[in-house]
Amino acid sequence: MRSALDDRITLKYGAGGQAMRALIREVFLDGMIPAHPNGDIGLAAMDDGAALRVGDRWLVVTTDSHVIHPIFFPGGDIGRLAVSGTVNDLAMMGATDVLGLTCAVIIEEGFSRADLVRIQQSIRAACEEAGAMVVAGDTKVMGRGELDGVVLNTTGIAMSDRVVPDSGLRPGDCLVVTGTLGDHGMAVMARRHGLALDADLRSDVAPLNGLVRAALDAAPAAIVAMKDPTRGGLASALHEMAEKSGVGVLLDELALPIAPAVRAASELLGIDPLHVANEGKAVIGVRPEAVGTVLDRLRAHPLGRHAALIGRCVAERPGSIVLDTGFGRRLVTEPEGEPLPRIC
Amino acid sequence: MRSALDDRITLKYGAGGQAMRALIREVFLDGMIPAHPNGDIGLAAMDDGAALRVGDRWLVVTTDSHVIHPIFFPGGDIGRLAVSGTVNDLAMMGATDVLGLTCAVIIEEGFSRADLVRIQQSIRAACEEAGAMVVAGDTKVMGRGELDGVVLNTTGIAMSDRVVPDSGLRPGDCLVVTGTLGDHGMAVMARRHGLALDADLRSDVAPLNGLVRAALDAAPAAIVAMKDPTRGGLASALHEMAEKSGVGVLLDELALPIAPAVRAASELLGIDPLHVANEGKAVIGVRPEAVGTVLDRLRAHPLGRHAALIGRCVAERPGSIVLDTGFGRRLVTEPEGEPLPRIC
Numbered sequence: 190m191r192s193a194l195d196d197r198i199t200l201k202y203g204a205g206g207q208a209m210r211a212l213i214r215e216v217f218l219d220g221m222i223p224a225h226p227n228g229d230i231g232l233a234a235m236d237d238g239a240a241l242r243v244g245d246r247w248l249v250v251t252t253d254s255h256v257i258h259p260i261f262f263p264g265g266d267i268g269r270l271a272v273s274g275t276v277n278d279l280a281m282m283g284a285t286d287v288l289g290l291t292c293a294v295i296i297e298e299g300f301s302r303a304d305l306v307r308i309q310q311s312i313r314a315a316c317e318e319a320g321a322m323v324v325a326g327d328t329k330v331m332g333r334g335e336l337d338g339v340v341l342n343t344t345g346i347a348m349s350d351r352v353v354p355d356s357g358l359r360p361g362d363c364l365v366v367t368g369t370l371g372d373h374g375m376a377v378m379a380r381r382h383g384l385a386l387d388a389d390l391r392s393d394v395a396p397l398n399g400l401v402r403a404a405l406d407a408a409p410a411a412i413v414a415m416k417d418p419t420r421g422g423l424a425s426a427l428h429e430m431a432e433k434s435g436v437g438v439l440l441d442e443l444a445l446p447i448a449p450a451v452r453a454a455s456e457l458l459g460i461d462p463l464h465v466a467n468e469g470k471a472v473i474g475v476r477p478e479a480v481g482t483v484l485d486r487l488r489a490h491p492l493g494r495h496a497a498l499i500g501r502c503v504a505e506r507p508g509s510i511v512l513d514t515g516f517g518r519r520l521v522t523e524p525e526g527e528p529l530p531r532i533c
Numbered sequence: 534m535r536s537a538l539d540d541r542i543t544l545k546y547g548a549g550g551q552a553m554r555a556l557i558r559e560v561f562l563d564g565m566i567p568a569h570p571n572g573d574i575g576l577a578a579m580d581d582g583a584a585l586r587v588g589d590r591w592l593v594v595t596t597d598s599h600v601i602h603p604i605f606f607p608g609g610d611i612g613r614l615a616v617s618g619t620v621n622d623l624a625m626m627g628a629t630d631v632l633g634l635t636c637a638v639i640i641e642e643g644f645s646r647a648d649l650v651r652i653q654q655s656i657r658a659a660c661e662e663a664g665a666m667v668v669a670g671d672t673k674v675m676g677r678g679e680l681d682g683v684v685l686n687t688t689g690i691a692m693s694d695r696v697v698p699d700s701g702l703r704p705g706d707c708l709v710v711t712g713t714l715g716d717h718g719m720a721v722m723a724r725r726h727g728l729a730l731d732a733d734l735r736s737d738v739a740p741l742n743g744l745v746r747a748a749l750d751a752a753p754a755a756i757v758a759m760k761d762p763t764r765g766g767l768a769s770a771l772h773e774m775a776e777k778s779g780v781g782v783l784l785d786e787l788a789l790p791i792a793p794a795v796r797a798a799s800e801l802l803g804i805d806p807l808h809v810a811n812e813g814k815a816v817i818g819v820r821p822e823a824v825g826t827v828l829d830r831l832r833a834h835p836l837g838r839h840a841a842l843i844g845r846c847v848a849e850r851p852g853s854i855v856l857d858t859g860f861g862r863r864l865v866t867e868p869e870g871e872p873l874p875r876i877c
Binding site for chain 2: 201241
């Protein structure tokens with residue numbers, strides 16, 4: 190069988206879009222068990238993490254490497270990103286009480302100890318915010334020129350009574366985002382290119398487990414799907430959710446919360462903010478009867494003040510995302526991946 | 534307080550010896566909770582992994598990044614190494630039934646897809662050998678020149694009824710190794726430097742959970758400490774075990790199993806094989822009355838054929854490792870770390 194992949198790995202294969210999913214399917218899932226007899230969610234589900242049956246509960250596990258450049262950026266740094274990214278992947282599975290995180294660091298020879306201390310302090314602060322703790326670690330050093338600075342891997346483990354998949358949407362369900370879109374990607378992009386608009390752009394990177402817990406407590410049975418729109422932005426997240434759920438999505442453009450600075454930067458750069466990474470936002474699928482309750486709870490939380498109902502699931506065109514602009518409708522394309530490498 | 538660390542991170546900080554432990558203590562443990570009220574073994578114990586109470590059992594967690602160079606070497610590759618290293622860290626805690634592994638890969642732009650497939654096949658084969666499964670993954674790509682090839686992170690999770698620490702030795706206990714020493718480090722070193730003696734040197738990289746299970750089944754109460762002598766070799770592992778346990782160690786040089794090719798290479802290169810990494814060996818502390826039983830069981834297993842009783846714990850000179858050469862005694866120094874960077 191001819192491979193859909195290139196012979197050499199290029200940046201798009203790490204960008205969170207179609208190319209990356211093809212790589213995972215063709216290489217990493219090859220020969221893997223497609224489904225688990227006891228209902229476990231494993232690698233093949235390509236969800237935010239895995240969920241394994243332990244007694245009558247679920248052990249939820251997720252892993253992420255963090256290669257962001259620059260390591261310090263407006264609104265955060267690689268340490269805060271690593272903790273938040275992993276806590277959020279657990280939270281998107283419905284697992285909001287973190288049992289423990291592991292943190293493995295790979296350092297380039299010559300890296301500054303002071304920067305390492307700063308990253309560690311940031312890891313600790315983010316852990317406190319999330320009520321999480323690093324329980325195991327690993328340290329490796331590569332030679333000068335063999336690694337660009339520092340990369341982190343964090344793996345998160347949680348026990349949960351219930352698992353929320355990213356595939357539970359059905360026609361009629363409401364789609365909620367917990368706040369403004371595109372902040373992380375635009376802030377990193379502006380900083381990296383030294384754009385003057387830098388000042389008003391800040392990454393939204395934050396651990397969302399408290400916010401998600403509030404929503405789940407308010408309407409436990411009505412929250413049927415969750416995903417954090419990281420690499421590839423809202424467009425990628427919605428495409429994955431819609432495809433796996435077998436529904437179409439109709440978005441209301443006027444309802445999409447986008448900060449003025451992000452809107453301005455995206456127009457300047459010609460980049461769709463829906464394609465840009467978020468690191469402190471969730472997309473939540475809610476049964477229509479509970480959407481008011483969920484929105485109220487989200488908006489009462491500091492990280493959910495700008496939560497908005499952005500669209501609905503429909504039976505037509507399963508897998509497609511259609512944007513109602515107020516003047517007409519257009520298809521939201523799925524990006525090949527995040528426009529910028531090393532965004533997380 | 535003046536720091537014991539250099540202002541810039543150098544290769545020795547990733548080499549598994551004193552320098553690395555100082556970095557972990559001073560930076561990564563700073564502000565961490567030193568001990569857990571419920572008896573959990575956390576980061577501060579600096580054991581092979583963490584052990585968390587879940588109901589009446591232990592959830593054991595360990596993480597490792599793998600930066601080995603070259604990625605393919607005699608006897609294995611980075612994929613086999615990643616699975617084995619993580620499975621072995623779990624096994625050293627007494628957790629021989631793996632619940633799941635996560636695998637996060639970071640790839641340099643331009644890396645060959647064929648090599649990635651080869652690594653994935655090796656991961657799968659090692660998982661089968663260990664009875665383990667990759668349940669969650671992550672893929673990132675860094676630009677050309679930003680990473681040397683590929684690095685993997687594997688995190689392992691297991692449930693266990695019992696935890697074996699690395700600190701349970703007391704005077705009179707026997708020390709057993711499960712086979713020949715120094716094979717992995719010497720094989721990688723020879724390959725990297727293109728030494729002709731390459732032919733007879735093969736890494737011992739292998740998942741040890743089956744072997745350890747056999748030993749634990751044979752004498753569950755008599756196995757009181759375990760550690761895998763990876764970076765820094767047997768010398769580092771014994772120093773850590775002896776220090777934490779508060780015992781001295783008396784080794785019998787003639788009893789140390791070392792393959793002829795490793796002995797020859799170590800003499801040629803002037804490197805002590807006790808300082809060199811192993812990736813398929815365990816050091817096991819056994820109560821004296823059970824050492825015969827444990828050795829029999831180990832030797833009956835394909836990975837334990839060369840298991841040997843190499844020494845005993847004594848009350849004198851806690852933390853010191855003394856080698857009885859047959860002609861006299863000398864102190865085994867603790868290496869600052871593994872002599873070669875990127876050995877695992």
